Amino acid sequence: LIVGAAADALAWLVKPGSKVKLVCAVLAFGCMVSGLTAWEKEQKIRDLSAQVIKVRADWQADAARLQADVDSRDQRLAEVAAALRAEAEKLEALKAESAAALQELAG
Incomplete structure (x- = not known):
């Protein structure tokens, strides 16, 4: 049956x-x-x-790098602020010592 149908289709084509x-x-x-x-x-x-996908990965890498730069900058600013506070305390101590020395000289 299948062979006959295939033969008929071939003859038709x-x-x-x-x-x-x-x-x-x-x-x-x-x-x-x-x-x-x-x-x-x-x-x-x-x-x-x-x-x-590549652009998103690049953007995320850039964002991470920029955040690391900001964190590094904040850390350096905190160190500078601490150093300035220490210097201010030293200056206050020297000012008090200088005022005491002037009082002693005046007296």
């Missing part, structure tokens, strides 16, 4: 001048073109997705 064959050929060509177009668009989408 070989027979020239069928309008159904022309319609099938046009539809097959249209399906092939739309399939290739869809495949090309999918490739473009994959390329753009890969670029988006």
Whole structure:
């Protein structure tokens, strides 16, 4: 039964001048073109997705680097502020010592 159906289909395909064959050929060509177009668009989408992922990774790396720079700057500013406070305390101590020495000289 299957072999007979295949033989009949082959005989039908070989027979020239069928309008159904022309319609099938046009539809097959249209399906092939739309399939290739869809495949090309999918490739473009994959390329753009890969670029988006790379840009996001670069952005996150830049954000982490900038945050580390800000943290380093804040730490250096805290160290400078601590050093300035220590110097201010030393100056206050020297000022008090100087005032005491002036009092002693005046007295």
